[in-house]
Amino acid sequence: MKLPLTIVCAGGGGVGKTTTSAAIGLALARQGKKTLVVTVDPARRLAQAMGVEVDEDVHPAHVEPAVEGKLFVLMPEPRRSTPTFAKILFEGRPADLERLMKNPVYTTMADAAASMHEIVSLILVAKAIEDGGWDALVIDTAPSRNALDFVTYPGRLAVLFEGRAVGWLGSLSQRVNAGEKLEGGGLFAGAEKRIEALFARILSARFLRDLTQLFADLALVKDRFARFARLAESLMLGSSTNYVLVSAPSGSAQADVVYLHRRLGRLEQTPTALLLNRADDAPPPWLETVKKAADGWPALKGAVTQVEVELATRKRAGDRLAAALAKDVRGVRQWRLPTIEASDPAVIVRDLATRLGPEVGRIAPR
Amino acid sequence: MSGPATSARLPPLGPVVLVTGKGGVGKTAIAAGLAEAAARRDGAAMLIEFGDGESGRRALRRGTRVVHRVVDPKDAMVDALSHLLGSQLLAKLFLNNFAVRPMLRAAPAMRELAMLECVRRYSEELPGKRVVVDMPATGHGLTWLRLPVQMRDMFASGAIHDLAARLVDRLVSPERASVVVVTLPERLVLGETIELCRALEHEVKLKVARVVVNRFPAELPAEAFEQARALLARGGPEGEAAGELLRVIEARRAVRKDALDVIANAPGGALTARPLVLAERLEDPSAEDVATFLEEQEAA
Secondary structure (H helix, E strand, O other), rough: OOOOOOEEEEOOOOHHHHHHHHHHHHHHHHOOOOEEEEEOOOOOHHHHHHOOOOOOOOOOOOOOOHHOOOEEEEOOOOOHHHHHHHHHHHHOOOOHHHHHHHOHHHHHHHHHOOHHHHHHHHHHHHHHHHHHHOEEEEOOOOOOOOOOHHHHHHHHHHHHOOOHHHHHHHHHHHHHHOOOOOOOOOOOOOHHHHHHHHHHOOOOOOHHHHHHHHHHHHHHHHHHHHHHHHHHHHHHHOOOOOEEEOOOOOHHHHHHHHHHHHHHHHHOOOOOOOEOOOOOOOOOOHHHHHHHHHOHHHHHHHHHHHHHHHHHHHHHHHHHHHHHHHHHHOOOOEEEOOOOOOOOOHHHHHHHHHHHHHHHHHOOOO | OOOOOOOOOOOOOEEEEEOOOOOOOOOEEEEEEEEHHHHHHOOOOOEEOOOOOOOHHOOOOEEEEEEEEEEEEEHHHHHHHHHOOOOHHHHHHHHHHHHHHHHHOOOOOHHHHHHHHHHHHHHHHOOOOEEEOOOOOOHHHHHHHHHHHHHHHHOOOOHHHHHHHHHHOOOOOOOOOEEEEEEEHHHHHHHHHHHHHHHHHHHOOOOOEEEEEEEEEOOOOOHHHHHHHHHHOOHHHHHHHHHHHHHHHHHHHHHHHHHHHHOOOHHHHHHOOOEEEEOOOOOOOOOOHHHHHHHHHOOO
């Protein structure tokens, strides 16, 4: 299967990553590429502005008439990850699905698992890509420096489904639930016996029984899971994946991309671009025009001065950020983007897409 | 930096203050500010942070009287279990077991529970002083706070059940803990915040004592709006430029109005606390700036 042009956007929270991802997607769609934008952390305001639903389906985005039928969005709902995960893996096995959804260990652990939603999102992407027909894919990762941890997560899960641990837990659970006393066995007992006693002390009989059942159920679908996991991994870690780091002038946003750059290095990936949002450079030309025309209008002049002061502060912060990241994220080309003020997020997406359009080939060269 | 209806009294904060909100909303600055204000008043306070401790260190000034504690996710499991079993050796034996290790790596909930247990132990180190917890940004704030109740019920008995039950009694109990939610002036983000407040009250029985709306955009003078309109009416390049300025003024107005509308119309008393509106800073605010703001608002 031919994989689409893939761009993964990563960065800390609040840097405008989702808006940037949507803008890159729009820029690609304007070039005629059938593009899918996936956001792991749903931006409901943006979803509403683009006319898409927050659910498990791929929706056409309505951002501008020229890209109708070219731009699509998938924004999975985090609060439904646990049932969605089960539904996809247990498709065609209604009885097994029902048992799984009744297992308290599954519902509690899956709900509380921070990476669950990311895995579900990736599985949904893999499913969409398997259906084919996509020229480009933009993945907006979760707004966290740990956003890339889940890339290796499916592999960790696969280990669990293998026989040894499951068999051992199963027999332990049987004995605990049959009321067998698992004493430490005194000084000369084997390490195995001591561990069993420790298990019984830390965990409860009911938990062991539910856990064993959960493993047995998940083992039923391990092949399907492995297939999605492999596809998701090749999308995220393939040699043609373009990683775009997104930052903004704040201490935490700066530290987050430095961390993510190192993390990518450990995954043998180098980012292709570093986008700096709200890192205003020169003030927009219209500001000077209004200033000149504002003689005799003190309130207007006051507003222009206020905006000028803000922009100067933003430029200083942007300069500092650019200089610091030139040192800490060495060799990655930077793009500085201005603050875009508009109450409609779709306006911001269109404006950003216009700025990024001519640069997309350089931002995502792979 | 004044908000609407500043006269309304805010409910008192408990000994433990849990600061929650999604990533990038400025949660750490608010948490550090709350700790700083408490330290000014009581002579000492504690700020507990998850991860590597870097963002708390950035917000607190040198020589602060805030004690900074960091819960490292990597060590939390060994740490919590060693206390539970009274032996680090046994804890490591259990955690390195061939069946347990992959299970724990796949199920972060156990590590998260261990992290909360570390928070509980730290929070009891300075009796009588305020403890502020900068909650992790991952997941919904609710996932973390309802974890103790869920785990207590999932393990009907045993050591983990007891640990979770203790967390329910001594950390996430309404007598001990108050919740502060940090949010942004965006209609749907605020909508989610209101939903979170209701869910916390219903599912965890915790009332939200403070809602901080961060990054509230600065208003541009109303007269400037009229004058820009007059300039726009003249047409030409000057009119066009004035149109751009009008767009900025209107965008800020819309954000401000929208946010206040959503808050005012929160259904069923979901927002019992008067919202604290913190004006947008163009640069990172320090813990001291935030502490001063909170004192002015009688919210510290």
